[in-house]
Structure formats: C-alpha cells, structure tokens
Amino acid sequence: MNMEEKIVLNGLRKQQREIHFSFLYDTQGSQIYEEITCLKEYYLFNAELQLFKDKAVEIAKAITPGSLFVELGCGNALKTASLLSAIQHVHGRCRYVGIDVSESALKEARRNLGDLVAELNPDAIELINADFIEGLLKVKSCYPEQQLCIAWLGSSVGNLTKEDAAEFFKDIFKAVGFTCQLLVCIDMWKNPETLYSAYHDKKGVTERFIKHGVQKALSCIGYEPDEDSVKSWCYDVEINKLLRRVEMYISFPQGLNLDKHQIQIRPRERILVEFSTKYSVDDIKLVATKACCQLHRCWGDSSYYTCQIFLPVSHALVQCWRDTDNLFAGILDWNSKPIDLRHPYIFYYGHVCAFTKVKMMGNDEESELDTIFSRGIDPNVLDPSQCHSHPVIPSTWPSKEVVIDYVRRTRIWIQNEAVNGKLDTRVFSLVIEHERMHQETLTYMIVQDRKKSFENKTKVSINKPQKGNVFSDILMHKISRPDILIEAGDVTLGAHPSDISTFIWDNEGPTFHTKVSEPFLVASRPVSIKDYLRFIVYGGYKIKSLWKQEDYTFFSENGFVYPATWSLVGNEYYIHGPDSTKHWTEVAEEAVYVSLAEAEAFCKWVGYRVMTETQYHRILDFDKHGKQVLSMREGGWEWTSTEFHPFPGFKPIPEYKEYSTDFFDGKHYVLKGYSDVTHGSMHRDSFRNFYQRQYRYVFSKFRCILSA
Structure with missing residues (x-):
C-alpha cells in the first residue's frame, strides 16, 4: 500500500469521513484553482493583491536584508511578483525559491516572474517540485547558512486547524532552523454570507474543484467513477461558526460501496473534502504562542484580510540582543552619562536584560543585580530630586566586566525558557518592545556624546561651502x-x-x-x-x-x-x-x-x-x-x-x-x-x-x- 492510498483509506474510515485537501492540488486541480481566483465572489485573491499593492514596500523593509525568499505553494507566482519587485527595490537584490507539487504551475511561475519582475535576474529564480517540508529540506541543504524568509501566501494556512497550523510552523522551524522569518497571509472571520459565496460560486467552479479532488483520491484506491456519477455527486458548503471555518462536503445520492476496502458510505452521508479556517486576532496570537513565535509585524485589515511576519522566539530574542550589542559596541565609555536626567550607559545594558528576566520570573526571588537594574529613572526635569519609585542608585555601578557576565548568563536563562515554550507571547512582546524602546533612547544619548566630542575637537573652522551673509x-x-x-x-x-x-x-x-x-x-x-x-x-x-x-x-x-x-x-x-x-x-x-x-x-x-x-x-x-x-x-x-x-x-x-x-x-x-x-x-x-x-x-x- 503506497502513502497516497493509505491517506485516503485512513480518511474514509474516520467517524467524520474526509478526503485530505492535498488531493485537490495536482496539475489539473491547480488549473481549476486559478479559475477560482478570477471569480468575483472569491475575494481572497484580490484582497491579497491589493494588500501587496499598498504595503509591499513596508513588507519588504521588514524582511531581513539578503534573505532568500522561499514561497510555499507558489502556484503561478502572480501575487508574489509585486512583493519580489519591492524586495529588489528596497534591498537592491532578491533571490527567490518557489516550492510547489505542480510542475505545470512551476513552469508558469517562471514565465510570470520573468514577465512581471524584469529586474529579477533569471539565475536568481529557483523552482522545486516537492511538498512543503521536502522542499524546505532541499533549500536548507543547498543554503545551510542563508537567512530565509519563508512565505506562505493565499491564506493557505486556512487548510489546517489552528492547532495543526501551530504544529506546522514548528515543523518549518525544525526543517530550516530557528533563524528564519515566516511571512503568512491569513483570511479573517467575517460575514457568513460573504464566506458562503466565496466557496459556493454561481458558476460552479469551486464545486468542480472539490469534485476533482475526490475523483483523484478515489482513483488512488482503485475506484474510477464515470462522468455521470461525478455529476450526480452533491456539493455542500457549511459555515461552522463554532470553529470559525468554511467546510466543503461531497455526498453520494446512492451511497458508495468500496467492497475491496470494506468501506460502505451511506446515501447522502457527507465527506469533508476541504475546510478553510478563518481567524480572529486572538486566534493569530494563540497560534503564535503555541508555535513559540513572536508576532513580529502585521499589515492589513483585521476584519478582512491580513499579512504578518512570525519570528521563532529564540530568533527574535537574538535579533534584538544583537541590535543592543551593536549599539554598545560603538560606546567607548560605558560609565559616561551624556544626559544628566538619565543613568550612565552601563545601567541600560544590564537593565534591558534584568527587566526581561524579572517579567518572566514573576514573583520568583531576584538577585542583587536583578534589583539594581530592574528600573530606570525619569525625574522631573524642573526638579530632578522628584522622581517615580525606582531602586536605590548605587554609589558605584558594577564594572563593565561584571555587567557583561550578568547579561551573558541571564540571556542564556531567558533563551532556554523561551525555547521551551515557557514565555507567554504577550510578555514576550512586552519585553522585546521595551528593549527596542531603550535602543532608541540610547541613540539619543549617543547623539549627545557625538555632540560633545565634536565640540571638544572643533576649535577651528570646518571646511564648508561659503554661504555669504x-x-x-x-x-x-x-x-x-x-x-x-x-x-x-x-x-x-x-x-x-x-x-x-x-x-x-x-x-x-x-x-x-x-x-x-x-x-x-x-x-x-x-x-x-x-x-x-x-x-x-x-x-x-x-x-x-x-x-x-x-x-x-x-x-x-x-x-x-x-x-x-x-x-x-x-x-x-x-x-x-x-x-x-x-x-x-x-x-x-x-x-x-x-x-x-x-x-x-x-x-x-x-x-x-x-x-x-x-x-x-x-x-x-x-x-x-x-x-x-x-x-x-x-x-x-x-x-x-x-x-x-x-x-x-x-x-x-x-x-x-x-x-x-x-x-x-x-x-x-x-x-x-x-x-x-x-x-x-x-x-x-x-x-x-x-x-x-x-x-x-x-x-x-x-x-x-x-x-x-
């Protein structure tokens, strides 16, 4: 028994019989799906096109420069073109890998990208005929050190339950490592009438798509229905408000006897062929939490259609810490205090780490350094003796070596907690954003240092254009x-x-x-x-x-x-x-x-x-x-x-x-x-x-x- 046959039989033997959605997307199925994307009722395709038209540059800026852009289920890549153009424009270069199970779709993708993204070098386009994880493993083996941005567009995440989506995100990270970005487009829960029309179009294209998938699945187990039988099958769409998803069913008016496999399907018994999960904002955040991700950036309309970047928590942490370290690498004297109303630099290197640890620990016991670095100061500008509550300011700050060692040890502890899923996404976002704020306020201090250094050195005139009076x-x-x-x-x-x-x-x-x-x-x-x-x-x-x-x-x-x-x-x-x-x-x-x-x-x-x-x-x-x-x-x-x-x-x-x-x-x-x-x-x-x-x-x- 091959794998496809096993998948079909396992699905048909479940209490709620089902056909796995993967059988929908062979070459013929992919062609029918392209017809669906042109339907007026099927809003998803145009919603994503419009989102990319409006936000492509912003999205491109959020993608790590130099990343290899890998698209799962790329199809004909029509929607992706505007995004690749923006990446090329923003970063000066772009390399693309499309993964799809349909060879014909991949050939069409190459043609479309050549026509629509003229600035993209043909040698920078690579196409892989494989399923998602197999394709990602090939990418990782070819580019082991390359930063990846993995795109999963078209709200294809809707083909999974929310629990399975979180597990699939984890599978992606296992395949390619924890230093990637995951760019996902998601359709949001909306008016049931709008949803119903999108999946039960007047021309019957979606019905033909679903029936084709059932035919393909049944042929894998040796059953080849004739054309009249297929026409007699009943197609039904149900809006499941409890699970927030659209469900697509096929039933057989006369039933279906698969004696060879000891499966008897009753007349009018519904087989679930595909569902499309829709999301609320809380759903997205819950999936991020279960997948140990940070919801890094978001675009779109939360009542209609959205695009977001997820980062594995360990990657988000390391990325943030790297930016902090880069700032401090340019600071010569960590004990200097270029703004009198703030602590010296050295406090902030310890503070952003201590803050994260304390917020994660809750009421657990704090160390002396945890306490010293737990909170900064914002005194009254007109009377600096007046200030909110904060730890006692030490007469002498710990040495640079002590603080660096404290941060190193604390970061190891934080990362272990995060990777093990012990950090709530909300707290994680809070501590990351807190550190990002301090990176900006440290820049204010650095500018004051630059000013002081400039004024100390500049005692003679500077070469400049003469401007007259x-x-x-x-x-x-x-x-x-x-x-x-x-x-x-x-x-x-x-x-x-x-x-x-x-x-x-x-x-x-x-x-x-x-x-x-x-x-x-x-x-x-x-x-x-x-x-x-x-x-x-x-x-x-x-x-x-x-x-x-x-x-x-x-x-x-x-x-x-x-x-x-x-x-x-x-x-x-x-x-x-x-x-x-x-x-x-x-x-x-x-x-x-x-x-x-x-x-x-x-x-x-x-x-x-x-x-x-x-x-x-x-x-x-x-x-x-x-x-x-x-x-x-x-x-x-x-x-x-x-x-x-x-x-x-x-x-x-x-x-x-x-x-x-x-x-x-x-x-x-x-x-x-x-x-x-x-x-x-x-x-x-x-x-x-x-x-x-x-x-x-x-x-x-x-x-x-x-x-x-």
Missing part, C-alpha cells in the same frame, strides 16, 4: 503658513481589541470616541531647521512673552539657546544625528527636533499653535496615506499639546502596571508617529509616546496649526 538671508526667510484645511468631525482614539497589532500598551486603549469640533488649517510640512534658525536669529529664546514662565526660567537658567542636537561653533550651527554631523545648510529643509516647550514658543512667535492628539488623528483620517500632510507618521515623533492621560476605561497592564500610571502626572505630553530609529514593531497609529515638555533630547518634530 547667511543669517541676513535667514531673517528674510518666509515661514510657510498652515495651508491644508481639516474639517471638523468625529475621531476614534485608541486601539480596538481587534486591531491586528503585535502588541499594544495599556495607554493605547480602550477605544475612545471623541470629535474635533472646529475646522483647522495644518501645515503640509513640519517646521524645518531653516524655519527654526530664523526663530533663533530673531532672538526667540530671549523673548520671555513667547514662553510659559517655568519653561523660560528653565531654558534661560541653563543657557539653552538652541536645540539639544545642535552645536554652535564660532558663528556656525551644526546638526548632529546618530551617524553624522552636518552643517545646518546641508539639512536646512529637514524637520527640526525640539522639546514641546521650544515648539510652543516658536508657534506663538508666528501666531500659530501645536496640534492636539485628537487633531493628529483627525488629520490621519483626512489624509490616510500622507499625500497632502507630509511626514505625519515618519521622520520624527510628532509633538502634540495633549497632556498624557488615560482614555476612559483605562486598565493598567498587569505585567507592568507602572508603565503608564507613574506618568499620568500632568507633566508628560503625548507624541505620535515614530522617528528614523524607532523599531518597526512600534510603527502603529495607536502608539502613544510621552515625554516632559522641557525634555530636549527626543527626535521629535512639530508643525503649526491655525483655526480655520
């Missing part, structure tokens, strides 16, 4: 007026529980409905370095009436007369970033990074104001894709004038109750969007960053608004 020109520079009209209207703040986000903090929810009651004008661009230099040259830092009293006192007493990322050498300004220092004229049109206090003083000077958090979201509703109001999300955090407070119905996150609650103090304000060094996992509209209004070191921009 630049400051006179600056005084003549015209600052753009807010020019985009945003109408009044309803606004929804906060993340809905069904949002397909990898993770959300407590302050991002619950959903809160409010409104912008009056229309307003907003600047199409953030305030630039050149705009802000005019404010400085005009003497804006010395005009008391532009500032709140406490802000003016703080800036004047500390001698702050330009932004924290700037240096003044002679009569020239230089702007510092994470990787470079440039004369201001080289970056004049880029957004200026300032504190909220500085932003509001500038706005008052020109007769405008900083937007509120509600207005920010109203702008996003008006211009979803950023075609008119530019760089709202990217290019730097966007300051709002909204105090950081909870939305109605707020509940602290149980694993980290103090994350938000300690800062609902009337001193912190909301920032939206993200900066160039914010990790992609936090690129979500619901994310609420928060800083004190006088804190100067954030990569935070602003723009002007005006009542209409």
Whole structure:
C-alpha cells in the first residue's frame, strides 16, 4: 500500500469521513484553482493583491536584508511578483525559491516572474517540485547558512486547524532552523454570507474543484467513477461558526460501496473534502504562542484580510540582543552619562536584560543585580530630586566586566525558557518592545556624546561651502503658513481589541470616541531647521512673552539657546544625528527636533499653535496615506499639546502596571508617529509616546496649526 492510498483509506474510515485537501492540488486541480481566483465572489485573491499593492514596500523593509525568499505553494507566482519587485527595490537584490507539487504551475511561475519582475535576474529564480517540508529540506541543504524568509501566501494556512497550523510552523522551524522569518497571509472571520459565496460560486467552479479532488483520491484506491456519477455527486458548503471555518462536503445520492476496502458510505452521508479556517486576532496570537513565535509585524485589515511576519522566539530574542550589542559596541565609555536626567550607559545594558528576566520570573526571588537594574529613572526635569519609585542608585555601578557576565548568563536563562515554550507571547512582546524602546533612547544619548566630542575637537573652522551673509538671508526667510484645511468631525482614539497589532500598551486603549469640533488649517510640512534658525536669529529664546514662565526660567537658567542636537561653533550651527554631523545648510529643509516647550514658543512667535492628539488623528483620517500632510507618521515623533492621560476605561497592564500610571502626572505630553530609529514593531497609529515638555533630547518634530 503506497502513502497516497493509505491517506485516503485512513480518511474514509474516520467517524467524520474526509478526503485530505492535498488531493485537490495536482496539475489539473491547480488549473481549476486559478479559475477560482478570477471569480468575483472569491475575494481572497484580490484582497491579497491589493494588500501587496499598498504595503509591499513596508513588507519588504521588514524582511531581513539578503534573505532568500522561499514561497510555499507558489502556484503561478502572480501575487508574489509585486512583493519580489519591492524586495529588489528596497534591498537592491532578491533571490527567490518557489516550492510547489505542480510542475505545470512551476513552469508558469517562471514565465510570470520573468514577465512581471524584469529586474529579477533569471539565475536568481529557483523552482522545486516537492511538498512543503521536502522542499524546505532541499533549500536548507543547498543554503545551510542563508537567512530565509519563508512565505506562505493565499491564506493557505486556512487548510489546517489552528492547532495543526501551530504544529506546522514548528515543523518549518525544525526543517530550516530557528533563524528564519515566516511571512503568512491569513483570511479573517467575517460575514457568513460573504464566506458562503466565496466557496459556493454561481458558476460552479469551486464545486468542480472539490469534485476533482475526490475523483483523484478515489482513483488512488482503485475506484474510477464515470462522468455521470461525478455529476450526480452533491456539493455542500457549511459555515461552522463554532470553529470559525468554511467546510466543503461531497455526498453520494446512492451511497458508495468500496467492497475491496470494506468501506460502505451511506446515501447522502457527507465527506469533508476541504475546510478553510478563518481567524480572529486572538486566534493569530494563540497560534503564535503555541508555535513559540513572536508576532513580529502585521499589515492589513483585521476584519478582512491580513499579512504578518512570525519570528521563532529564540530568533527574535537574538535579533534584538544583537541590535543592543551593536549599539554598545560603538560606546567607548560605558560609565559616561551624556544626559544628566538619565543613568550612565552601563545601567541600560544590564537593565534591558534584568527587566526581561524579572517579567518572566514573576514573583520568583531576584538577585542583587536583578534589583539594581530592574528600573530606570525619569525625574522631573524642573526638579530632578522628584522622581517615580525606582531602586536605590548605587554609589558605584558594577564594572563593565561584571555587567557583561550578568547579561551573558541571564540571556542564556531567558533563551532556554523561551525555547521551551515557557514565555507567554504577550510578555514576550512586552519585553522585546521595551528593549527596542531603550535602543532608541540610547541613540539619543549617543547623539549627545557625538555632540560633545565634536565640540571638544572643533576649535577651528570646518571646511564648508561659503554661504555669504547667511543669517541676513535667514531673517528674510518666509515661514510657510498652515495651508491644508481639516474639517471638523468625529475621531476614534485608541486601539480596538481587534486591531491586528503585535502588541499594544495599556495607554493605547480602550477605544475612545471623541470629535474635533472646529475646522483647522495644518501645515503640509513640519517646521524645518531653516524655519527654526530664523526663530533663533530673531532672538526667540530671549523673548520671555513667547514662553510659559517655568519653561523660560528653565531654558534661560541653563543657557539653552538652541536645540539639544545642535552645536554652535564660532558663528556656525551644526546638526548632529546618530551617524553624522552636518552643517545646518546641508539639512536646512529637514524637520527640526525640539522639546514641546521650544515648539510652543516658536508657534506663538508666528501666531500659530501645536496640534492636539485628537487633531493628529483627525488629520490621519483626512489624509490616510500622507499625500497632502507630509511626514505625519515618519521622520520624527510628532509633538502634540495633549497632556498624557488615560482614555476612559483605562486598565493598567498587569505585567507592568507602572508603565503608564507613574506618568499620568500632568507633566508628560503625548507624541505620535515614530522617528528614523524607532523599531518597526512600534510603527502603529495607536502608539502613544510621552515625554516632559522641557525634555530636549527626543527626535521629535512639530508643525503649526491655525483655526480655520
């Protein structure tokens, strides 16, 4: 008895008789399936095409550069083409391996990719005729050291139960190792009528597809039905609301006697041929947990169709730790403290690891170093003696060697716990995102180090283009007026529980409905370095009436007369970033990074104001894709004038109750969007960053608004 015959007989002998879905996808079945994808009712194909059209570049950026892109069940690769083009565009190269059981589909895939992805070298396309795991094992043997991005598109995961999907993810990782990315498209649970129509089309193409699969399976056990018999078979679709799946059945009006195999199928007894599992957000997160994965990035509509990247937990951890180590590799003095309101660098190397360990351990006993590194500080900028609760600050920090050894040992313990499935996905996402946040704030410190080093070394003039009487020109520079009209209207703040986000903090929810009651004008661009230099040259830092009293006192007493990322050498300004220092004229049109206090003083000077958090979201509703109001999300955090407070119905996150609650103090304000060094996992509209209004070191921009 061969394997196919065994699979068929085992299925037909079950209490709920079934035919395995793999029999649907031979060469003829694949051709019928291509017909299905062209049906109006079958929304899945077009939904995925549209998702890739809108998000291909974002998805490509989330794929590790240099990865081998491996597609399971590639079919004719039509949908994949736009994604491969984006990968080629973003990373400058792309290598593709398609795996499919249909030889004819693979031949068509090669033709399509040659026609649709002209920039893809034909030698960079490899096609494997095999089932999924067999194909992956071949890939791994050919590319043992290659980083892989494994794509499983078309919501093919729906062919498995949720439990089997988690096990299949594990099988993938066993086949290729735990350093891969898994890119999966998933159809979401939706209106039953929509689902029914998608699988019971008016032309009967899906029925023909299912009947063909049954014919193929029965032929494997020696039964060859004639054409009239096949036409008499009954096709039935059922929407199983309990299991959230669409089920496709075949029944035989006269029954079916397979005497050779001692199988008697009663008249009208239904045989389950295929089902298509649909997912809720919680389902996706549950599968990730069972597969020991992190839900790394997500795109799409959580009520319709989605795409996500899963990472094996060990890979996500190692990737995050590698990024932290790369930051610290460039820091010469771990005991330096470039920002007075923060601890020295060495604390943060221990802290991100200790935080992860403590959150995983729960109430288990902590070591002395666990406690020392458990929490950082965010003191009151105006009175640093006032600060939230934190461990006692040691008079001398542990040595670099001690901290490195502590981190090494702790990471081993954390990884063992994660690989053994002892880390809840929610806690895992929390600690990863926490470390990613600190990678950004460490970059703020590194920029201040760069600034100090530059100022210490730069005692003579720098070679630069001669600009003539630049400051006179600056005084003549015209600052753009807010020019985009945003109408009044309803606004929804906060993340809905069904949002397909990898993770959300407590302050991002619950959903809160409010409104912008009056229309307003907003600047199409953030305030630039050149705009802000005019404010400085005009003497804006010395005009008391532009500032709140406490802000003016703080800036004047500390001698702050330009932004924290700037240096003044002679009569020239230089702007510092994470990787470079440039004369201001080289970056004049880029957004200026300032504190909220500085932003509001500038706005008052020109007769405008900083937007509120509600207005920010109203702008996003008006211009979803950023075609008119530019760089709202990217290019730097966007300051709002909204105090950081909870939305109605707020509940602290149980694993980290103090994350938000300690800062609902009337001193912190909301920032939206993200900066160039914010990790992609936090690129979500619901994310609420928060800083004190006088804190100067954030990569935070602003723009002007005006009542209409």
